Amino acid sequence: MPTMNPRTLSLRALLFLGLWQIGRRSLASAPELQDQPKKIAVVGAGIGGTAAAFYLRQEFGAGVQIHVFEPGAVGGRLATVNIGDHEYETGGSVIHPLNLHMKHFIEKLGIPPRKNVPSKMAIFDGKELTFEESDWYIVNVLHMLWRYGFNFLRMHMWVESILDKFMRIYQYQQYGYSFSSVDRLLHAMGGDSFLTLVNQTTEEAMMGEGFSQIFLNDIVTPVTRVNYGQSVRINGFVGAVSLAGADSGLWAVEGGNKRVCSGLLYHSKSELIPARVTSILVKVRPSKTGTTTSFYEVNYVEESGPAHSLYDIVIIATPLHQGKSDITFSGFSPPIPAHYPGRYHQTVSTLVHGMLNVSYLGTTELASEFTVSDVLTTDSKDSVFNSLSSIDPVYIPQGYKRPPASQTKVWKVFSPKPLSLEQMQDMFISWDSVSETQWLAYPSYHPPHRKTPPFILHNRLYYLNAVEWAASAMEMSAISARNVALLAHHRWHQQVSKIDQEDLHIRLRGEL
16 A cells, blocks of 8 residues: 555554553453463464463463473464575564554564665556556545545545554553453454454445445555465454555564464463374363363374373364364363354465566566556456565665565465466466465355354363454454463453453543
8 A cells, every 4th residue: 555654643542652651461360369380381382372371371380380382483374585695574474553462572672673664556457557656655645535535534434443443452451351262352452343353354344434436446456465374254353454564664574474483382381292282182180179170182293103191281273174184082072163154365475586577567668667566456366366466584684675676586476376387387487486385374255154163162261363363463363362262361360350341441440
């Protein structure tokens, strides 16, 4: 999207930022009321699982043993690939300036944000560029006003109003409040309006707000396609998250966003177990008080063969959906399914080190003068890709300037299917290396989603990725990790006053 002026933080956002910095754990954890758990398992070492380990350590203290199971690389859908002398982001790549958990993580871990390289955007309809951003801000504004009236400015105001409500979750979490379901979490943020948003399409929500169909087709759809590989028929909440991802001030982590995951894992003093979890069973044992107590037996396969271990609390931080995991749950009543309804949407990320054929984009500009870095696409049968971006290394070298299209550089193509040789030959004059990653990256959003998976699968068994059915993003996983850690803590200690309560404003008024 044309770069807008840096966001002016609302008074509420500034208040939250202030609260955030003042003793983040003010009321989060009450004194220990009973024995702490001895062992906790986290299944999955993506941003959700590693953030969960970090927050579990914060809530339960130094005495608990935390095991994090991960058969692949730490980072999950945050991943990089080496091309030539540099490393490039192939998974989740941008973070919003108001993503307070991600900001807190990099401050805590001492990892700097990546140096910003100015970018320019264009929109492609499969035949030609329908819009190309100018170097001049005022030219972009005038172009948008001429073509779409005040739709564009109103879109920023609409997203701003949603973000303003979204920010409430940080204050709730600051004061140790947790929520037992995705719907309750959304309601705490934005009341009934957020529940309405998640159960209608972005198209319905925005047309209800008076946006034009042409604006949705030309501007909003390219943004939802680059972020979620889907059209404006995704739910309204994820659509708003997507549009926030087209804002100014977006950032990434120096060295790759996956560094946050390994940093959180290290900081949580958890033990990483490189193994695939196959099943989870309930085991009931007599306790020293004469009653019975239940444990969870986690069965897994590591390099040396199958093994199992008992845990007091288990957090599932990997999607329980077809193609994403195959964990079976035994002995649970009611039964827990291995796979929840719905599917994950495939996006293929192809990194090409080569020379772009600019005439493929229908432009008559010389390649040496074509400085567009991000090509977004409309929902047209002629568009074979969702987006095409010139990408920078995860470590920006001193004095780095992004090369023009006339030079060989790294392009990232997001497409619904792997690119054929013929498509590659159309898009590129030449290339010397190609790296393809097929991601089941985020849910396929078809609202209304009848039933979002629960956060609580069983007494002390929790499911972090349920939140992705509202919206899938790094910060959403971090919010869910914080919520699940608080939920696990409060339910272990029977602190029901901190679960599913929306009385924070009353408490704050009392404190003032």
